[in-house]
Amino acid sequence: MKATISLCEAELTMSVRAIKTRMDRLLRPLGFAVRSATWNRKAGSFVDVVSVEVSKARDTATISAGVVDRDVHALLWGPPALFIQEPLCTVRVRIGELIDNYDRWWEVDDVTTPDAMADDTAASVLPFLERMHSRESLRQWLISTKVTTRRYPPPIIGLAILEALLGNPGKGRAILAELQKNTLSMDWGARAARVADQLPTS
Numbered sequence: 001m002k003a004t005i006s007l008c009e010a011e012l013t014m015s016v017r018a019i020k021t022r023m024d025r026l027l028r029p030l031g032f033a034v035r036s037a038t039w040n041r042k043a044g045s046f047v048d049v050v051s052v053e054v055s056k057a058r059d060t061a062t063i064s065a066g067v068v069d070r071d072v073h074a075l076l077w078g079p080p081a082l083f084i085q086e087p088l089c090t091v092r093v094r095i096g097e098l099i100d101n102y103d104r105w106w107e108v109d110d111v112t113t114p115d116a117m118a119d120d121t122a123a124s125v126l127p128f129l130e131r132m133h134s135r136e137s138l139r140q141w142l143i144s145t146k147v148t149t150r151r152y153p154p155p156i157i158g159l160a161i162l163e164a165l166l167g168n169p170g171k172g173r174a175i176l177a178e179l180q181k182n183t184l185s186m187d188w189g190a191r192a193a194r195v196a197d198q199l200p201t202s
Helices: 014-030 070-076 095-099 113-131 135-144 153-165 169-182 186-198
Strands: 033-035 038-043 046-055 060-069 091-094
Touching: 014 033, 014 038, 014 046, 014 113, 046 113, 060 070, 060 095, 060 113, 060 135, 070 153, 070 186, 091 095, 091 135, 091 153, 095 113, 135 153, 153 169, 153 186, 169 186
Parallel strands: none
Antiparallel strands: 033 038, 038 046, 046 060, 060 091
């Protein structure tokens, strides 16, 4: 998977600006607000996030997306900001995973790229966001993508919180205890312990 960079407005090239403009034409009428190359949309207790990301070489771009559960965010990261960046989402996905389960990138300087990215976002990303507007769906996505077998702690902690919020606090604490046992990071182990202390008891 390619490494990406987050872009501020001043860093947007003409080609990336064209992508952003086309994406904004798609997303703004659907209730999304934009900052730089990231869009947010509030949906009850959830926030939908769509982001254009550019490779470090700045020659290709892709779409990342996710959904934030505000209560999960509060326990894991603290109170949600007014505008949420994609890395802090409860569930996260690259567009290629939704299309054919391969990482997908577009050439930034290809004149067909803005329309292609917007069309694939409409066909694959927007339906995914709609499907994630329940805690049961968020939990099932994290389970189906096997986050507990990976070494990245945030989605594992997110899954534990969701289990507790859905009435399974014991299961949530068990997931956190396993993470504390296996993580090599003292900071993440301490965060997992703090979250466990804040989970509901029943």
